[in-house]
Amino acid sequence: MKQKLVITDLTQMPVGNQVCVVGITEDGKTIRPVHPSGFLKSYLYNNNDLVVCPRAKVEWDFTQDHPVPPHIEDKLFIPNSLKYYGKCDDKQWEQYLLKVSFKTVKDIYQGYLCYNHWVAPGSPTRSIATLIDAKIQSLNIIETEKSVRSRLIFHDISNNKYDLPISDLAFREMTYMQIKRKLEKAEDVSDKIINRLLKSKFVYLRIGLARPWKSTSSEGYEHCYCQITGIHTFPDYLDGKNFTDFTIKSR
Secondary structure: OEEEEEEEEEEEOOOOOEEEEEEEOOOOOEEEEEOOOOOEHHHHEEOOEEOOOOOEEEEEEEEEEOOEOOEOOEEEEEEEEEEEEEEOOHHHHHHHHHHOEEOOHHHHOOOOEEOOOEEOOOOOOOOEEEEOOOEEEEEEEEEOOOOEEEEEEEEOOOOOEEEEEEOEHHHHHHHHHHHHHOOOOHHHHHHHHHHHHHHOOEEEEEEEEOOOEOOOOOOOOOEEEEEEEEEEEEOOOOOOOOHHHOOOOOO
8 A cells, every 4th residue: 555654764773784774654654664584775766866864765576564563653665666756845744754753752651661761662652752841951972982872861741851872874874973083072972963953943852762772781671762763953954964874984
């Protein structure tokens, strides 16, 4: 069945050539296109042009639902069925972000959120939504020899504090470029980004759950950890750029 979506999330998966994509239909249904071999980065392109990215209006041919709670939005799709219908203007874009929006992280996960950062595999709840009215506190960028990772600290309107990793692909590529290629200090990059976020009129955080993972501190149990899958602001803190504008070709 053919289905049109507005893409809201584009995140990096642990496998380098795979990403996670999420979109919202006109009637407010969230869909995550999935494929047995993973969503390859090559599926983001149409005739060598990047078309699958936040704000984009696209269509795929979906075959069947493939829910594995809490990732109830998963749906199998046919990659070569992609059609591109342009991008949303600011008004349309904001309307789609608000179609599945909540004011607290706990409301997103309907009582299944544990310790403000994970949900148990199998929980009968959604895996992703938009958080509105978040109060940004700080950004912690961690640089290692080969990577740059970021965590955003914020409060929702219930004054609960969250410290979550950022998997947003454009954000990751932007910080990597600034620190690894331009050789800026992580602290300076963090300060500049926080200033831009705080100056934005509206900040919408997309909060999603990673696939089940067993950490060294989880006593042998798998958890679906919370992460920030998209940071969307008005005006756009990325100035309309996408992850390819920051990609280091030599990596």
